[in-house]
Amino acid sequence: MKFIKRYFSLFFPIFSITIVFNMYTYTQDLLESYKKNVNKNYSIIISSSKPIKHRTIYDLIDDVHIIEKIDTNKLTQSFASTLSKENLDLLRKNIPYFYNIVLNYFPKSSKLRNIEKNLVNHKSIIKVETFYEKHNSFTEMVILTNGIINFFIFIVLILSFMLIAKQVEVWYFEHLRTMEIMALFGASMFKRTSRLFSMAIFSSALSSFIVVSVFYLIHNNEVIKRSILKMGLYLADFSVWTTLIESLFSSLLVSFVIILLVVFAQKD
Amino acid sequence: MDNIIEAKDIYLAYDNQANIIKNASFSMKEGEVIVITGVSGSGKSTLMKALYGSIDIINGSLKVMGSELYKTDKFRIRAIRQNIGIVFQDYKLINDYNVEDNVALPLSIQGYKKAFCKKQAKNLLAHVNLALKAKRYPLELSGGEQQRIGVARAISHNPKIILADEPTGNLDEYSSSIIWDLFQRASIELKACVVVVTHTLPSELYDFNYRRLHLEDGVLNEIY
Numbered sequence: 001m002k003f004i005k006r007y008f009s010l011f012f013p014i015f016s017i018t019i020v021f022n023m024y025t026y027t028q029d030l031l032e033s034y035k036k037n038v039n040k041n042y043s044i045i046i047s048s049s050k051p052i053k054h055r056t057i058y059d060l061i062d063d064v065h066i067i068e069k070i071d072t073n074k075l076t077q078s079f080a081s082t083l084s085k086e087n088l089d090l091l092r093k094n095i096p097y098f099y100n101i102v103l104n105y106f107p108k109s110s111k112l113r114n115i116e117k118n119l120v121n122h123k124s125i126i127k128v129e130t131f132y133e134k135h136n137s138f139t140e141m142v143i144l145t146n147g148i149i150n151f152f153i154f155i156v157l158i159l160s161f162m163l164i165a166k167q168v169e170v171w172y173f174e175h176l177r178t179m180e181i182m183a184l185f186g187a188s189m190f191k192r193t194s195r196l197f198s199m200a201i202f203s204s205a206l207s208s209f210i211v212v213s214v215f216y217l218i219h220n221n222e223v224i225k226r227s228i229l230k231m232g233l234y235l236a237d238f239s240v241w242t243t244l245i246e247s248l249f250s251s252l253l254v255s256f257v258i259i260l261l262v263v264f265a266q267k268d
Numbered sequence: 269m270d271n272i273i274e275a276k277d278i279y280l281a282y283d284n285q286a287n288i289i290k291n292a293s294f295s296m297k298e299g300e301v302i303v304i305t306g307v308s309g310s311g312k313s314t315l316m317k318a319l320y321g322s323i324d325i326i327n328g329s330l331k332v333m334g335s336e337l338y339k340t341d342k343f344r345i346r347a348i349r350q351n352i353g354i355v356f357q358d359y360k361l362i363n364d365y366n367v368e369d370n371v372a373l374p375l376s377i378q379g380y381k382k383a384f385c386k387k388q389a390k391n392l393l394a395h396v397n398l399a400l401k402a403k404r405y406p407l408e409l410s411g412g413e414q415q416r417i418g419v420a421r422a423i424s425h426n427p428k429i430i431l432a433d434e435p436t437g438n439l440d441e442y443s444s445s446i447i448w449d450l451f452q453r454a455s456i457e458l459k460a461c462v463v464v465v466t467h468t469l470p471s472e473l474y475d476f477n478y479r480r481l482h483l484e485d486g487v488l489n490e491i492y
Contacts, residue, residue: 178362184320186349187377 009171010199010255013163015207018251020156022211022243026218027149033233034142035106042106042131044115045070047096048124060118063104070098096126109136164255168262171196193263200255208247212240270334271295272428272461273319278328280314287326288314292488294481298428299459301451301476305466306483312465313357315483316433319463320352321345333428350378353422353460355432355447359414361406367393367417368402374425392420396446412443419447423454430454432464436472448472 046052054067072095080088107115112130119128172179172193179192190197218224219238228235273296280289288311296302306312317323318330324338331337333348340348353374354360361370369376371392372385380388393399396416398409406414415435422430430451436444448470454460469480480491 178364181360181362182373182377184322184349184354184360185374185377186346186352188346191377 007199007202009167010164011203011206013160013167014200014203014251014255015210016156016160017164017254018204018207018211018247019214020153020160021250022215022247024150024153025246026215027146029235030228030233031142031146033235034231037232037234038138039103039106042102044101044103044119044131045129046099046101046119046125047127048099048122049096049126050124051097052099052122052124056122057099057101057119060122061101061103061115064101065104066100066102068100068102070100072098106139109139112136161254161258164258165262168196168259171199172262172266189263193259196259196263197256200259201252204248204251204255207251208244211247212244215243216240270297271331272298272333273463274329274331276329278318278330279326280311280318280323281326282314282323288486289318289483289488290486291328293328294488294490296461296463298461299455301455301462301464301478302481303464303466303469303473303478304481304483304488305469308467310483311486312467312483313433315488316431316463316465319429319431320349320354350374350425351428353425353427353430353454355415355418355422355430355435357434357437359406359411359418361414361417361421363406366403366405367398367409370406370417371420371424373421374427378425388424389420392424393417395450396420412439415439416443416446419450423450423458423460426458427460430460430462432462434466435464436470437466444470445472448476452476 046057057067058064072092076088076092076095079091083091109132112132116128116130116132119125175195179187182192216238219235273294275295276293278289278292279287280292281287292315294302304312304315314323318325318337319332321332321337321340329336333351335344335348337345337348362373365373368386368389371389375385375388376382390399390402393402396419398413398416398420401409401413406417409417419432419435422432432451435447439447449472451462451464452475455462482489482491
């Protein structure tokens, strides 16, 4: 019972750090996938009075992925049955040139306004359609959701850090007499607190193992997989070893740093 | 032969209070035994603490194993302490460790392998007639048994110096004789300097080759 109590005092805060770290990575991956997906379906349309060289657009906007000239023949063809040949020719002659611009990234609203401003300033460009309103409300929602998630993750991390620091402090004072005796026989601070470090290693290893198991199940759960695919999202393959190493490394790093800070804050 | 302990005109006091030890001088070579006597409160334990670097001297010079204790850094103090075995009046055993682990503590601090520590602890426990209690915890044992563990711990790492503060003060004759026998063997076989602080000279000392220092009103005198 004493063993369980001793070892699990550090387990819960370290476990919450590990799970929160993985949740953050998972949500960021989902968000990136969402942004890519949105970006794939998102483009800016411009119309101009004269044909525009692709080079000109590249100079006006950074990170352009594709520039496509929209074929206006298809558009005018739909009027063939209702308009006379002369009128149709006149329409074809006067219809502006349309271009579809796809970016390499998912722009923020402010960036989008800049892009629009740059394009409009070009003398041949008549109109720019960035679908700002739709885009704006959508990005705001994504940013807000991401912000809320990050805020909660931050709070959980802070609380977990404080809890680890508190547990280390409690351990330190509980074992003060033992450490004093060890010091009388020439033990260094590391030797005196070696049990604390072994507790952190045990807790980090166990929590990493549990977290990796949980995320493995999430990644391989058919219901979750289907929902993600339904949203048009794609998550990279889950690597057990990479996740395990990342979790173990992050939890060990955090716990060791907190232990060292608390221990060295005490009088040697 | 160099002195292992060399105290010259030392003054000791706690936090700027009146001097507890005044102008004390003595030295020890390897294998020597010194018994420091004096009434309660005469400063015997304070002198002992100064010898393992727990309190600084106010004035004078105190060299242990060639290092001026109050001038040396904490790493050197640690190294010196690894060559000292201390026996405390209140035993200072770790209650969470079993008897065997308590005896092996100085060895494990010095990084010896677990198997070696266990073997050494078992040998010493046999010497103090506690081999059968190796897996018991200190609080399950009597005062005499705890002090025998304390002595076994103090000599487990073959120290150059053994410091014992009232080691047999409240013990029965049997435990007392085992402890004094171990001190004698440590001084002869390990060539360790043994400093024992006691308020009365025990009968076991009749067969002992030792020097006696007496503390009275903060003044240390050698009694011949």
